[in-house]
Amino acid sequence: MADSVAPAATTEHAHSHPDYVQHHFHDATQQRESSKFGMWVFLVTEVLFFGGLFAAYAIYHTWHPETFHDAHKVLDWRLGMLNTFVLITSSLTFALSIRYLQVDKVKVALYNLIATFVLAGTFMVVKYFEYAHKFHLGQLPGKYYTYTGLEETVNPHVFFSIYFMMTGLHGLHVLIGMGVIVWLIVRTAKGHFHSQYYNPVEVSGLYWHLVDLIWIFLFPLLYLIA
Amino acid sequence: MAVNNSATTTVQDAPRSALAVPASRDSKGLPHPNYLSDGGKGLWSWLTTVDHKRIGIMYLIVVMAMFFVGGIYALLIRAEHFAPGGQLMNADQYNQAFTMHGAIMTFLFIIPSIPAILGNFVLPLQIGAKDVAFPRLNLASWYVYMFGAAFAVYSLVTNAADTGWTFYTPYSTETGTAVISMTLGAFILGFSSIFTGINFIVTVHKLRAPGMTWFKMPLMVWALYATAIIQVLATPILGITLLLLILERVFGVGIFDPSMGGDPVLYQHFFWFYSHPAVYIMILPGMGIISDLIATFSHRKIFGYKFVAFSSLAIALVSFIVWGHHMFTSGQSEFAVMLFSFITFMVGIPSAIKVFNWTTTLYKGSISFSVPMLYALSFLFKFTIGGLTGIFLGALSVDIHLHDTYFIVAHFHYVMVGGTVMAFVGGLHYWWPKMFGRMYNRTAATIAWAFVFVGFNVTFFTQFILGSQGMPRRYWTFPEEFTRLHGFSSWGAMIMGVGFGLMAITLAWAAFRGRVVGSNPWGALTLEWTHATSPPEPHNFPATPDVAHGPYDYDKVIPRVDEPANAGVGHARPANA
Ligand code: HEM
Ligand SMILES: [Cu+2]
Numbered sequence: 001m002a003d004s005v006a007p008a009a010t011t012e013h014a015h016s017h018p019d020y021v022q023h024h025f026h027d028a029t030q031q032r033e034s035s036k037f038g039m040w041v042f043l044v045t046e047v048l049f050f051g052g053l054f055a056a057y058a059i060y061h062t063w064h065p066e067t068f069h070d071a072h073k074v075l076d077w078r079l080g081m082l083n084t085f086v087l088i089t090s091s092l093t094f095a096l097s098i099r100y101l102q103v104d105k106v107k108v109a110l111y112n113l114i115a116t117f118v119l120a121g122t123f124m125v126v127k128y129f130e131y132a133h134k135f136h137l138g139q140l141p142g143k144y145y146t147y148t149g150l151e152e153t154v155n156p157h158v159f160f161s162i163y164f165m166m167t168g169l170h171g172l173h174v175l176i177g178m179g180v181i182v183w184l185i186v187r188t189a190k191g192h193f194h195s196q197y198y199n200p201v202e203v204s205g206l207y208w209h210l211v212d213l214i215w216i217f218l219f220p221l222l223y224l225i226a
Numbered sequence: 227m228a229v230n231n232s233a234t235t236t237v238q239d240a241p242r243s244a245l246a247v248p249a250s251r252d253s254k255g256l257p258h259p260n261y262l263s264d265g266g267k268g269l270w271s272w273l274t275t276v277d278h279k280r281i282g283i284m285y286l287i288v289v290m291a292m293f294f295v296g297g298i299y300a301l302l303i304r305a306e307h308f309a310p311g312g313q314l315m316n317a318d319q320y321n322q323a324f325t326m327h328g329a330i331m332t333f334l335f336i337i338p339s340i341p342a343i344l345g346n347f348v349l350p351l352q353i354g355a356k357d358v359a360f361p362r363l364n365l366a367s368w369y370v371y372m373f374g375a376a377f378a379v380y381s382l383v384t385n386a387a388d389t390g391w392t393f394y395t396p397y398s399t400e401t402g403t404a405v406i407s408m409t410l411g412a413f414i415l416g417f418s419s420i421f422t423g424i425n426f427i428v429t430v431h432k433l434r435a436p437g438m439t440w441f442k443m444p445l446m447v448w449a450l451y452a453t454a455i456i457q458v459l460a461t462p463i464l465g466i467t468l469l470l471l472i473l474e475r476v477f478g479v480g481i482f483d484p485s486m487g488g489d490p491v492l493y494q495h496f497f498w499f500y501s502h503p504a505v506y507i508m509i510l511p512g513m514g515i516i517s518d519l520i521a522t523f524s525h526r527k528i529f530g531y532k533f534v535a536f537s538s539l540a541i542a543l544v545s546f547i548v549w550g551h552h553m554f555t556s557g558q559s560e561f562a563v564m565l566f567s568f569i570t571f572m573v574g575i576p577s578a579i580k581v582f583n584w585t586t587t588l589y590k591g592s593i594s595f596s597v598p599m600l601y602a603l604s605f606l607f608k609f610t611i612g613g614l615t616g617i618f619l620g621a622l623s624v625d626i627h628l629h630d631t632y633f634i635v636a637h638f639h640y641v642m643v644g645g646t647v648m649a650f651v652g653g654l655h656y657w658w659p660k661m662f663g664r665m666y667n668r669t670a671a672t673i674a675w676a677f678v679f680v681g682f683n684v685t686f687f688t689q690f691i692l693g694s695q696g697m698p699r700r701y702w703t704f705p706e707e708f709t710r711l712h713g714f715s716s717w718g719a720m721i722m723g724v725g726f727g728l729m730a731i732t733l734a735w736a737a738f739r740g741r742v743v744g745s746n747p748w749g750a751l752t753l754e755w756t757h758a759t760s761p762p763e764p765h766n767f768p769a770t771p772d773v774a775h776g777p778y779d780y781d782k783v784i785p786r787v788d789e790p791a792n793a794g795v796g797h798a799r800p801a802n803a
Pocket of ligand 2: 501502548549551552
């Protein structure tokens with residue numbers, strides 16, 4: 001290495017890596033900051049992904065305000081409200097699980113993760129009943145729309161296209177989140193996480209809060225636009 | 227073994243750059259350990275690798291295969307055009323051929339080409355990191371790419387889509403061809419691109435070696451960084467657009483269908499909101515390569531480093547607000563059209579800044595006409611033509627006449643092939659010795675370059691003329707009077723095809739049999755040359771590099787040119803000379 005042996009080089013193997021720090025990171029802090037930053041960037045892509053649908057919503061709402069106004073009444077705002085409450089609570093339990101890991105209360109953290117999973121499941125069950133009802137009545141997107149009851153409204157199916165696309169994509173994100181939570185539950189139960197290392201829980205939490213946040217926008221835009 | 231370089235030798239007492247000396251060399255003369263032979267053996271070790279260098283090579287193999295397929299389609303299209311319609315295919319097949327050509331070249335070749343192959347390989351090396359921030363995500367991106375490619379290939383072998391690579395509605399929702407699998411493929415490929423983008427952004431922010439400040443980063447890194455920003459910001463829009471298209475086709479949601487209260491022009495807005503920035507996903511990394519090549523082979527500090535760096539970011543940002551220039555004739559409001567035209571002119575400025583800086587760097591540099599430099603110079607030539615014709619098209623009155631003619635085809639091939647692809651193959655020739663520790667035959671590579679250069683200009687310059695005479699794009703047949711120009715263009719394509727074929731053979735041969743070279747055959751100053759062996763060891767550097775000087779400080783530091791001391795093959799001589 002001749003003249004290139006720099007001070008930095010001598011420290012190379014001076015520190016030993018704990019096994020939760022991957023080899024290419026200098027230390028746990030660098031790893032933690034990298035994964036958090038990476039998740040934030042990913043969330044930006046998610047926002048833009050949904051942004052396309054929000055843009056479509058804005059455009060069609062501008063073009064057909066009465067359609068949106070009339071058609072939204074067939075949605076049951078109480079179910080939407082219930083789901084809003086459920087998701088916000090799940091965000092809380094998720095945040096708590098991180099907090100308990102930070103203070104090494106792994107058991108309580110585990111319970112909170114399980115609670116999060118149950119709440120997410122509740123959300124999907126409520127959604128299932130809402131969807132089933134609409135399928136039954138033919139309040140469906142585009143060419144599958146067969147509902148009778150909005151005769152005065154022009155193009156009511158546009159609203160349901162938007163409704164199903166937005167809530168469908170959101171629901172898919174909830175399902176993916178549930179998968180991730182199961183994985184976290186298993187790893188927490190195996191004792192992989194503790195106050196020194198809880199990155200996966202932390203970054204998944206960020207994702208979960210975004211999913212929650214998107215619903216908080218969807219709820220008024222779809223259920224409460226009167 | 228001095229570089230033939232008057233500029234640097236006049237600097238008195240200039241320090242010499244470091245040199246990575248391999249611990250030992252194996253029987254072939256290659257450093258031991260190196261990532262090719264010592265990172266695990268067998269196919270499985272490659273398919274499960276998380277080493278960014280190996281992932282780069284895996285991308286190299288599959289992306290080049292796609293380039294080959296897309297290239298075959300290009301040659302078929304040109305062969306068809308030796309004379310008016312019906313030479314090889316009927317009109318429907320022709321539509322499928324140009325769609326497959328465009329879609330494969332855009333989504334499967336050019337977008338991943340530089341970032342996923344060269345970026346993966348050199349980015350961590352250039353900033354002194356051991357790997358990218360998320361090596362497993364990096365491997366995942368390769369598998370996602372393969373998955374997306376499988377859908378595209380499915381479309382290709384069943385009933386290939388015939389919509390054009392832009393998938394415009396309403397035709398794309400009505401045609402009986404396999405549009406869904408093609409768009410689903412592009413949708414999935416988007417995730418691969420996003421994964422790469424996230425990885426690069428975090429890597430650049432968090433994994434730079436001690437002393438590697440932002441302004442000591444090679445311009446290739448800046449360009450990859452700016453590209454990653456666009457990848458991350460624009461690709462999701464393509465994702466949702468294609469998803470909407472698929473939903474429209476499968477469920478008839480009506481969002482792009484006027485009879486159901488929708489609007490097909492909305493599709494165009496969505497599509498170009500992604501696809502204009504995407505053209506900068508294609509060109510920016512190419513510009514990064516060119517900056518590195520021009521500095522290395524002029525042996526001169528790049529002129530206006532910060533301008534070049536920030537113009538990448540400027541391009542990245544402005545690129546988001548010019549999409550309307552693809553839709554001047556779609557019936558936008560006059561105000562929108564004027565605004566888009568004006569901003570389009572502005573986007574030319576940062577590109578021009580770069581071109582001026584590169585030319586100024588050449589001025590009074592001591593230029594070696596090595597093969598990568600030949601590509602860099604042809605980039606300058608062709609990209610300038612491509613960019614300038616872009617400005618023509620940004621002018622409203624001109625565009626109304628030229629829109630959807632061969633002039634457009636010529637414009638974007640000048641920027642995409644003349645620009646990106648030239649930069650890409652220039653980069654391949656530049657980093658090939660780093661990737662494989664071996665040098666290609668310079669004569670063969672130069673001949674290949676000459677074929678590509680001549681063939682390219684014959685093919686596409688002719689198309690400027692065709693277009694301005696009114697030949698529409700995407701037409702299967704044409705009036706007799708265009709036969710001569712079309713034929714000329716087609717001959718050019720054949721010449722270019724020969725050039726690429728020769729290039730492929732030269733490079734492939736070199737990877738296995740080429741002369742063994744040392745760590746720094748070009749006398750460059752960036753870390754991958756000064757601190758890593760060729761090929762690098764599995765974890766890149768013998769020790770974390772400490773960055774003492776800037777990437778192009780040829781005025782302060784004399785680069786060490788290295789040839790292997792006891793290489794079994796070949797003889798020691800600077801590849802640069
Ligand atoms: C100086 C910068 C550039 C300007 C001002 C510019 C301008 C334009 C304009 C106005 C059009 C639309 C023409 C029409 O359809 O009527 C166009 C088309 C196109 N440009 Fe550029 N361009 C520039 C650079 C680039 C670069 C760097 C690339 C790619 C690497 C590129 C790729 C394309 C493509 C692919 C199309 C045609 C898309 C299609 O309709 O299939 N352009 N350009
Ligand atoms: Cu554009």
